[in-house]
Amino acid sequence: MALLLDVRNLSVLFGGVLALNKLSLEIAGGEIIGLIGPNGAGKTTAFNVVTGRIKRSSGSIFFCGRDITGWSPSRIARNGIARTFQNIKLYEDLSVIENVMIAAHSSISYSFLEAILGLGRFSRDESRIRSKAFELLELMNLKELAAERASSLPYGSQRKLEIARALALEPKLLLLDEPVAGMNPTETREFADFILRLRDSLSIGIGLIDHDMSFVMGVCDRIRVIDHGVPIAWGIPTQVRNNKDVIAAYLGTDFGVVTGDHAAN
Amino acid sequence: MLGPNRKFTEGLFKVTTHRDRTLTVFSVIILLAFLFYADRNFDSYTVRILENIAIFITLAVSYNLINGVMGQFSLAPNAFLAIGAYTSAIFTLSQEEKLRSFIIEPMLWPLSVISFPFAISLLLAGIATALVAVMMATPVFRVRGDYLAIVTLGFGEVIQVLANNFLSITNGSLGLKGLYPYTNLWWAWGVCIFTIFCTVRLINSSYGRAMKAVREDEIAAEAMGINALRIKTFAFAFSAFFQGVAGGLLAHLITTISPSLFTFMFTFNLLIIVVIGGLGSTTGSVIAAVLITWGNEALRVFEEPSNFFGFQYEGIPGMRMILFSVILILVMLFARTGIMGRSEFTWEGLLQWFRRKIPALKV
Ligand SMILES: Nc1ncnc2c1ncn2[C@@H]1O[C@H](COP(=O)(O)OP(=O)(O)OP(=O)(O)O)[C@@H](O)[C@H]1O
Ligand SMILES: [Mg+2]
Numbered sequence: 001m002a003l004l005l006d007v008r009n010l011s012v013l014f015g016g017v018l019a020l021n022k023l024s025l026e027i028a029g030g031e032i033i034g035l036i037g038p039n040g041a042g043k044t045t046a047f048n049v050v051t052g053r054i055k056r057s058s059g060s061i062f063f064c065g066r067d068i069t070g071w072s073p074s075r076i077a078r079n080g081i082a083r084t085f086q087n088i089k090l091y092e093d094l095s096v097i098e099n100v101m102i103a104a105h106s107s108i109s110y111s112f113l114e115a116i117l118g119l120g121r122f123s124r125d126e127s128r129i130r131s132k133a134f135e136l137l138e139l140m141n142l143k144e145l146a147a148e149r150a151s152s153l154p155y156g157s158q159r160k161l162e163i164a165r166a167l168a169l170e171p172k173l174l175l176l177d178e179p180v181a182g183m184n185p186t187e188t189r190e191f192a193d194f195i196l197r198l199r200d201s202l203s204i205g206i207g208l209i210d211h212d213m214s215f216v217m218g219v220c221d222r223i224r225v226i227d228h229g230v231p232i233a234w235g236i237p238t239q240v241r242n243n244k245d246v247i248a249a250y251l252g253t254d255f256g257v258v259t260g261d262h263a264a265n
Numbered sequence: 266m267l268g269p270n271r272k273f274t275e276g277l278f279k280v281t282t283h284r285d286r287t288l289t290v291f292s293v294i295i296l297l298a299f300l301f302y303a304d305r306n307f308d309s310y311t312v313r314i315l316e317n318i319a320i321f322i323t324l325a326v327s328y329n330l331i332n333g334v335m336g337q338f339s340l341a342p343n344a345f346l347a348i349g350a351y352t353s354a355i356f357t358l359s360q361e362e363k364l365r366s367f368i369i370e371p372m373l374w375p376l377s378v379i380s381f382p383f384a385i386s387l388l389l390a391g392i393a394t395a396l397v398a399v400m401m402a403t404p405v406f407r408v409r410g411d412y413l414a415i416v417t418l419g420f421g422e423v424i425q426v427l428a429n430n431f432l433s434i435t436n437g438s439l440g441l442k443g444l445y446p447y448t449n450l451w452w453a454w455g456v457c458i459f460t461i462f463c464t465v466r467l468i469n470s471s472y473g474r475a476m477k478a479v480r481e482d483e484i485a486a487e488a489m490g491i492n493a494l495r496i497k498t499f500a501f502a503f504s505a506f507f508q509g510v511a512g513g514l515l516a517h518l519i520t521t522i523s524p525s526l527f528t529f530m531f532t533f534n535l536l537i538i539v540v541i542g543g544l545g546s547t548t549g550s551v552i553a554a555v556l557i558t559w560g561n562e563a564l565r566v567f568e569e570p571s572n573f574f575g576f577q578y579e580g581i582p583g584m585r586m587i588l589f590s591v592i593l594i595l596v597m598l599f600a601r602t603g604i605m606g607r608s609e610f611t612w613e614g615l616l617q618w619f620r621r622k623i624p625a626l627k628v
Contacts, residue, residue: 091481115470
């Protein structure tokens with residue numbers, strides 16, 4: 001499969017803090033790539049830079065062979081990168097179906113005049129967008145909730161709705177920021193199956209962040225580990241699991257902490 | 266019609282049925298028949314109130330698109346109104362009238378010799394206002410929330426200063442006098458119905474959904490491919506077009522315009538209307554525009570001497586404003602989201618309401 005995302009030596013500075021230090025990451029079509037690391041490692045920051053929400057300090061981002069560094073978030077989205085948010089960002093006061101339909105806005109072919117006059121292209125596009133949205137809700141088991149206000153959904157369903165909305169953009173690459181946070185083990189297992197099926201049926205690339213290690217190890221083809229913005233490991237799940245640096249980063253047994261503890265005692 | 270415990274269906278299944286369309290056409294015909302009757306039988310004071318109501322509905326519905334549907338706190342309407350009023354007036358005034366009234370500085374050629382029919386002047390007023398809105402959008406929408414309010418407020422002041430100082434175009438503080446009173450019930454209500462029609466159709470399209478997305482969460486809207494600045498600019502221009510046309514109607518209703526007419530008070534009144542109606546609800550804007558424009562006149566009785574149930578009442582000037590404020594405060598205390606909240610009128614909702622109230626009725 002062709003390379004979709006190619007992130008090269010990406011660095012982000014927040015004031016004086018290096019939130020991301022020379023991160024490189026590749027995602028190909030049909031591939032699921034995990035991005036893991038302790039809290040505050042810079043995972044969400046990496047997604048934010050790739051989707052254009054945060055300006056990078058150095059490095060470059062290529063998507064489908066084009067340099068998209070510095071593009072606006074909406075342009076990047078229209079070119080095929082959809083995402084979900086760690087702190088769910090739905091259009092809370094709108095209905096579930098409208099949430100999904102909104103993501104299809106860039107696909108409409110009618111002008112505002114045609115919308116006002118209700119001409120052919122308007123009705124055709126609207127019914128296409130509507131049935132597409134219902135299809136996606138069905139896929140996520142949300143069809144019965146189509147008329148509900150998005151904010152009235154339980155947490156888990158809100159996460160699913162965010163994914164349905166992201167898919168309505170018909171993306172080539174899907175970035176999921178902690179999709180199974182708050183799910184119980186059964187739901188997580190179902191979600192893992194869902195992600196694998198999604199990848200197989202749409203053959204899109206998926207990048208995901210999560211703290212649930214068994215989930216990440218179970219679905220990802222390759223995993224990139226970062227700690228304090230610094231990439232410390234890259235490889236298939238078994239390689240990453242046994243990597244000394246990774247274990248150290250997660251358990252906090254580096255020298256700094258140990259000597260710190262001794263000093264305190 | 267739309268109670269709070271009704272299942273939430275805004276924007277869903279908004280398929281206009283044949284029945285709905287018939288009912289809409291039918292009610293428009295009833296409105297036209299009423300106007301026909303009013304035109305022949307009502308005194309000129311009442312007709313004037315009806316014309317004012319139509320103009321304020323036009324203004325409120327288009328203002329609601331920006332402040333309610335798209336959630337951008339703009340205070341620009343008085344500026345748009347002024348631009349529309351001046352543009353249309355400049356084009357309808359006759360050559361002789363222009364020669365007569367521009368006494369400080371003669372009018373700029375070729376404006377001094379151009380005259381158009383009223384319809385074309387109104388159209389030009391709308392287009393000119395929309396163009397100004399497009400030019401304003403990029404600098405103005407760099408900020409949001411309270412800052413946007415301040416910037417657009419300043420824009421209104423700037424327009425007033427310009428109107429005062431471009432003597433060869435606006436005749437300065439003397440203003441433009443002797444406009445022909447073209448605006449009648451038909452013009453006012455025609456534009457009003459047209460505005461409601463266009464705005465509602467737009468809101469129910471993908472463009473309207475994109476505007477709502479920007480209101481709900483701009484970051485999430487952009488992440489879904491919506492260019493926020495672009496949709497804001499478009500909505501601003503769309504709304505400005507109708508406000509410019511309304512300005513033209515207003516100018517040819519009062520027949521004299523000057524810079525001091527278009528103060529912030531206009532915007533303030535509109536803000537009250539859209540908030541009382543329910544920010545984001547076109548239905549609410551229409552209802553509130555009617556209630557407030559009509560109420561403003563109805564409350565005049567409290568300023569005139571009268572006899573209340575045997576008590577002699579002298580009439581207190583300014584009483585109207587006090588009562589008005591009290592009503593406002595009550596609305597904000599007991600109906601915080603306004604009359605309609607964000608709900609819209611639907612025929613289905615009305616029929617259901619009838620079914621509940623009158624079970625015998627089989628509609
Ligand atoms: N907009 C911002 N401005 C300044 N600092 C920021 C900003 N966003 C993130 N940071 C900082 O950058 C670092 C990385 O944050 P980030 O949210 O990317 O971590 P994360 O890996 O996603 O953590 P978590 O697992 O808790 O979600 C943190 O120290 C955070 O405080
Ligand atoms: Mg994060």
